[in-house]
Amino acid sequence: MSPRARPDAPHPHLTSAYCKGCGRCVDACPKHCIEPGTAIDPLSGLVPVTLDLEACTACGLCYEACPEPFGLHPDDEQHAWELSDPKEHFGPRRESSAPVAVDRPSRLIPLPSDLAPLIIKGTYASAIGALLAGCRHFFGYPITPSTEGAELMAKVLPGLEGVFVQACSEVATINHMYGCGGAGLRTMTFTSSPGLSLMLEGVSYMIGAEVPGVIVNIMRGGPGLGNIGPAQSDIRLVCRGLGHGNTHAIVLAPANPQEMLDLTMLAFDLAFAYRNPVVVLGDGYLGQVTGKVALPDHLVEPGLPAWAVYGDREHRRNLISSIELGEADLEARNLELQAKYDRMTANEQRSDSFRCEDAEVLLLAANTPARMAKAAVQRLRAQGVKAGLFRPVTLWPFPMDALAALLPQARRLMVVEASLGQLEDELRLALSHAGVAHPPIEHVQHTGGVLPQPDEIVQAVLRQEGAR
Amino acid sequence: MTVFYENFERHAHGEGLKAHSTHYCPGCGHGLAHRYLGEAIEALGIQDRTVAISPVGCAVFMYYYFDVGNSQAAHGRAPAVALGHKLANPESIVISYQGDGDLASIGLAEIMHAAQMGLPLSVIFINNATYAMTGGQMAPTTLIGQKTATTPEGRTTFAGQPLKVAELMAQLDGPIYVERVALYDNKQRVKARKAIEKALRLQVEHKGFSFVEVLSECPVQLKLDPVEAQAWVKANMAPVFTLGVKKDTSADATPREWHRPSFDPELLMGQIGASPDHPERHAAGFPVHLDADDVSLKLAGAGGDGAQTVAALLTEAGIREGFDATHIPSYGPESRGGTSYADVHIAREEVLSPASPDPHVLLAFNALSLRKFGPSVRPGGVILYDSTVAEAPPAVAEGVRVLGVPFARLAHDLGAAVVKNVVALGALQAATGLFPPATLRTALARHLAKKPELLPLNEQAFAAGVEAVARLMAR
Ligand code: SF4
Ligand code: SF4
Ligand code: SF4
Numbered sequence: 015m016s017p018r019a020r021p022d023a024p025h026p027h028l029t030s031a032y033c034k035g036c037g038r039c040v041d042a043c044p045k046h047c048i049e050p051g052t053a054i055d056p057l058s059g060l061v062p063v064t065l066d067l068e069a070c071t072a073c074g075l076c077y078e079a080c081p082e083p084f085g086l087h088p089d090d091e092q093h094a095w096e097l098s099d100p101k102e103h104f105g106p107r108r109e110s111s112a113p114v115a116v117d118r119p120s121r122l123i124p125l126p127s128d129l130a131p132l133i134i135k136g137t138y139a140s141a142i143g144a145l146l147a148g149c150r151h152f153f154g155y156p157i158t159p160s161t162e163g164a165e166l167m168a169k170v171l172p173g174l175e176g177v178f179v180q181a182c183s184e185v186a187t188i189n190h191m192y193g194c195g196g197a198g199l200r201t202m203t204f205t206s207s208p209g210l211s212l213m214l215e216g217v218s219y220m221i222g223a224e225v226p227g228v229i230v231n232i233m234r235g236g237p238g239l240g241n242i243g244p245a246q247s248d249i250r251l252v253c254r255g256l257g258h259g260n261t262h263a264i265v266l267a268p269a270n271p272q273e274m275l276d277l278t279m280l281a282f283d284l285a286f287a288y289r290n291p292v293v294v295l296g297d298g299y300l301g302q303v304t305g306k307v308a309l310p311d312h313l314v315e316p317g318l319p320a321w322a323v324y325g326d327r328e329h330r331r332n333l334i335s336s337i338e339l340g341e342a343d344l345e346a347r348n349l350e351l352q353a354k355y356d357r358m359t360a361n362e363q364r365s366d367s368f369r370c371e372d373a374e375v376l377l378l379a380a381n382t383p384a385r386m387a388k389a390a391v392q393r394l395r396a397q398g399v400k401a402g403l404f405r406p407v408t409l410w411p412f413p414m415d416a417l418a419a420l421l422p423q424a425r426r427l428m429v430v431e432a433s434l435g436q437l438e439d440e441l442r443l444a445l446s447h448a449g450v451a452h453p454p455i456e457h458v459q460h461t462g463g464v465l466p467q468p469d470e471i472v473q474a475v476l477r478q479e480g481a482r
Numbered sequence: 483m484t485v486f487y488e489n490f491e492r493h494a495h496g497e498g499l500k501a502h503s504t505h506y507c508p509g510c511g512h513g514l515a516h517r518y519l520g521e522a523i524e525a526l527g528i529q530d531r532t533v534a535i536s537p538v539g540c541a542v543f544m545y546y547y548f549d550v551g552n553s554q555a556a557h558g559r560a561p562a563v564a565l566g567h568k569l570a571n572p573e574s575i576v577i578s579y580q581g582d583g584d585l586a587s588i589g590l591a592e593i594m595h596a597a598q599m600g601l602p603l604s605v606i607f608i609n610n611a612t613y614a615m616t617g618g619q620m621a622p623t624t625l626i627g628q629k630t631a632t633t634p635e636g637r638t639t640f641a642g643q644p645l646k647v648a649e650l651m652a653q654l655d656g657p658i659y660v661e662r663v664a665l666y667d668n669k670q671r672v673k674a675r676k677a678i679e680k681a682l683r684l685q686v687e688h689k690g691f692s693f694v695e696v697l698s699e700c701p702v703q704l705k706l707d708p709v710e711a712q713a714w715v716k717a718n719m720a721p722v723f724t725l726g727v728k729k730d731t732s733a734d735a736t737p738r739e740w741h742r743p744s745f746d747p748e749l750l751m752g753q754i755g756a757s758p759d760h761p762e763r764h765a766a767g768f769p770v771h772l773d774a775d776d777v778s779l780k781l782a783g784a785g786g787d788g789a790q791t792v793a794a795l796l797t798e799a800g801i802r803e804g805f806d807a808t809h810i811p812s813y814g815p816e817s818r819g820g821t822s823y824a825d826v827h828i829a830r831e832e833v834l835s836p837a838s839p840d841p842h843v844l845l846a847f848n849a850l851s852l853r854k855f856g857p858s859v860r861p862g863g864v865i866l867y868d869s870t871v872a873e874a875p876p877a878v879a880e881g882v883r884v885l886g887v888p889f890a891r892l893a894h895d896l897g898a899a900v901v902k903n904v905v906a907l908g909a910l911q912a913a914t915g916l917f918p919p920a921t922l923r924t925a926l927a928r929h930l931a932k933k934p935e936l937l938p939l940n941e942q943a944f945a946a947g948v949e950a951v952a953r954l955m956a957r
Contacts, residue, residue: 031499031502031503032499032502032503034503034507034508034509035508036508036509036701036708036709037509037707037708037709038509038514038708038709038712040709041667041709041712042667042668042671044668057498057499058499058503060508075668078517078668078671078672078675079514079668079671080513080514080517081504081506081509081510081511081512081513081514081516081517082503082504082513083486083502083504083513083516083517083520083547084486084502084503110487110549111484111549112530112549123745123747124747125747125751126751126758128758128759129751129756129757129758129759130756130757130758130759130760131759131801132754132755132756133797133798133801133807142754145750145753145754146750148745150743150744151566151569151570151743153566170753170754173749173752173753174743174744174749174750174753175741175742175743175744176743176744177569177743179565179569179599181562181595182591182592182594182595183591185559185562185591185592186559186562186591186592186595189555189556189559189562189563189566189592190562190563190565190566190569191566192553192555192556192559192562192563192566193535193553193555193562193563193564193565193566193567193568193569193570194566194567194569194570195566196553196563196566196567197533197566197567197570197571197574198570199570201566201570215556216556216559219555219556223554299810299836302810302811303808303809303810303836304794304797304808304809304810305797305801305806305807305808305809305833305836306801306806306807309756313745313747313750314745315745323533323551323552323553323567324551324570324571324574325531325532325533325551325567325570325571325573325574325575325576326530326531326551326571326573326574327530327531329551330529330530330549330550330551332551332552333492333545333552333553333554334552334553334554335536335545335552335553335554336554337542337543337554382836385833385834385835385836386834386835388834389834389835392834465837467835467837467839468834468835
């Protein structure tokens with residue numbers, strides 16, 4: 015190829031310190047103006063090339079061959095680094111010319127107050143909660159028993175000019191969410207246990223990069239393929255194992271279709287308040303059960319957070335990333351995250367209680383098993399047993415503060431759950447951290463899609479009481 | 483170039499030389515690809531709205547350099563992350579940048595599906611035939627015979643054959659522009675620069691998915707000096723990964739139109755079927771003759787019998803009457819034609835356990851369901867079954883009324899087998915008095931609101947069920 019003489023094009027210029035001596039420009043110059051160097055540059059410790067521009071036609075081929083942004087460049091550019099004072103080479107620091115973004119707040123839009131309650135299943139209630147919370151971007155991969163939520167989104171979102179994407183896998187799903195959430199938008203998915211396992215790498219990235227998003231996990235029986243029956247098989251996973259690294263997310267545990275809507279709405283607010291994913295944890299029963307769901311008095315038109323990588327001038331400075339190369343940097347980062355988890359623990363504990371005011375036998379249950387436990391409390395009360403139900407609504411952070419207040423009068427704690435002790439482990443860990451005295455802990459457990467029934471809970475309590 | 487930061491603050495805190503030097507080894511092809519990206523972004527005037535997705539691999543720190551919106555993706559996932567950004571803001575120009583291990587091995591699913599969606603995205607694929615960052619292991623694009631840390635004797639076909647990704651992309655319907663370029667001489671560099679600019683321009687024009695594969699030098703892992711590495715790529719890679727345009731339908735591509743999401747309450751209400759409450763209550767009170775607080779029902783049959791529809795109608799009726807109600811389905815493992823059971827509760831205040839292990843009322847559509855659940859009906863309860871296909875169960879609890887009604891035959895007589903569940907609903911109403919007939923008729927009409935032509939037939943079926951029970955009870 016013949017060198018182009020570009021009369022307008024400038025000759026090359028090189029600041030030696032920025033040359034890595036790769037020789038690509040030497041090879042590129044048709045006029046042999048550039049020679050491999052012989053002297054080590056004191057700043058870089060590398061051997062930069064030398065230029066003799068006698069024969070230079072300003073063809074530009076050399077700087078088009080230079081891999082370094084501040085390496086060989088056209089001489090018409092005026093940059094601070096051209097000043098001779100080495101201090102000036104590296105400063106004064108100029109950051110991006112882009113402005114510093116500010117938060118654009120969300121707007122609450124009122125809904126009519128006389129709306130009839132909807133009669134819908136739990137997954138639908140959750141999907142509608144997301145729509146009311148301003149989510150218009152859904153990503154998901156079908157998996158029973160969560161899919162109907164996704165199907166409703168597929169039906170409704172086009173009518174709202176929203177985006178529904180059936181991803182090629184759960185892995186892709188969570189990364190679509192990472193992108194969309196990183197752009198500052200409200201995004202969600204529905205999944206079920208094996209699907210959540212697949213998402214965990216991405217969840218860890220979201221937590222590390224502080225990307226909000228809502229994951230509705232409708233738990234089924236495990237391990238492995240297990241079955242599609244209702245279970246609480248992922249409590250440990252979502253409370254203690256959200257991917258690699260120092261991770262936590264708020265875990266909301268609804269108990270009926272109404273809460274599927276309410277807590278999904280809340281999940282979006284929490285996700286953005288803390289810049290962290292939030293898990294709405296349901297069981298297969300809760301996903302399927304149809305019930306009465308009252309609508310809230312408003313919907314949300316989301317704003318845009320200042321940190322978003324939205325793809326406009328205002329947000330150009332921003333970076334979504336979880337990488338911290340320096341050990342000290344990463345430790346500092348983890349301590350920041352930990353401080354955030356501590357704030358969640360201090361401020362976001364939620365629970366519900368039923369007849370706990372004088373309860374001597376305290377049942378503790380979440381999700382659908384809490385309904386059975388509530389029925390058991392009624393039957394026990396009818397038989398003169400002072401029973402009450404404490405229901406964690408956040409499984410993480412565990413609502414220890416509220417529980418601790420009930421412990422002094424309780425003679426017995428009984429955990430009712432659809433897993434072999436995952437909820438009980440959360441309780442025991444919380445008790446241990448809080449260092450509070452507590453009565454003996456008993457349990458009624460089922461797994462594999464079997465749910466505890468009110469009668470067996472009553473029987474278990476009566477057995478214990480009889481043994482007293 | 484203004485598209486690069488004036489100081490690379492993110493590179494080792496911008497200390498010393500690192501504020502103006504890349505982390506790439508001398509002569510690395512990444513730096514050139516970055517240069518051409520920077521030039522293209524500048525030429526197209528899109529710096530403000532560009533979002534660059536940094537991959538995992540040597541380019542993991544691409545965000546050190548470009549003064550654009552930056553996002554760093556997990557290994558293999560850059561196209562999935564890019565799609566998330568693009569769909570969040572269609573006006574943004576999203577660049578997904580990946581190496582060969584990232585894109586062609588662990589991320590093959592993501593890139594293929596992103597490509598097939600065909601959304602305007604610009605993908606830059608750096609093929610240097612090795613896993614460079616992790617120390618020179620085999621990549622999906624490593625050449626046969628090429629020695630790497632994990633193919634110390636040279637790659638054989640047992641380790642798979644080099645994946646020709648540009649050709650693969652060109653086979654897909656999604657992309658509108660696919661080209662493979664190289665960096666090993668002036669001519670190829672000019673083409674590379676143009677290809678990268680075109681890939682971005684097509685996105686600026688909202689046209690579609692563009693893919694540029696760049697044969698790139700990794701002198702370090704090739705253990706060659708950079709100029710020798712150029713010659714190596716030319717002599718060894720270019721014959722296998724042939725250069726040139728592999729697909730270009732961009733001239734025919736029509737710009738995609740985008741819409742802004744709506745937050746209009748009316749629109750949302752319409753989409754989710756929310757409407758103002760006009761209570762139509764017919765019941766004088768809770769059906770205490772069945773239970774003081776909570777009536778449980780089990781509706782059981784095979785898929786297609788319509789048990790779930792009856793359950794949905796009862797639940798809706800209960801809630802419209804101002805009670806709480808739940809419906810939980812359960813299906814056999816066969817998704818079609820297997821068992822189909824529904825548990826329904828109607829509670830005065832609140833349904834607690836939604837399951838019906840010992841129902842007040844059983845509605846059985848076949849003999850199997852009748853045998854299975856008949857004995858579980860609690861004392862004083864009601865069993866209704868389809869006497870067309872089943873016979874009365876041998877053993878039931880004390881005081882349980884057992885009524886056989888030929889649901890299927892009555893439906894058949896009406897000329898529509900599918901309404902047998904509505905016959906059953908009528909029979910259930912008459913036999914249990916759970917709700918007044920008007921409550922269930924209203925639920926039925928609501929259910930058929932979109933197919934009003936079917937209402938008369940359903941009304942007849944309901945009446946047939948009611949009458950059949952009346953005849954039985956008169957006996
Ligand atoms: S501008 Fe052209 S002639 Fe001048 S040094 Fe560079 S390559 Fe050689
Ligand atoms: S191409 Fe750039 S880095 Fe390489 S030798 Fe030339 S000036 Fe130096
Ligand atoms: S290892 Fe290879 S690909 Fe990575 S920076 Fe060095 S030369 Fe470039």
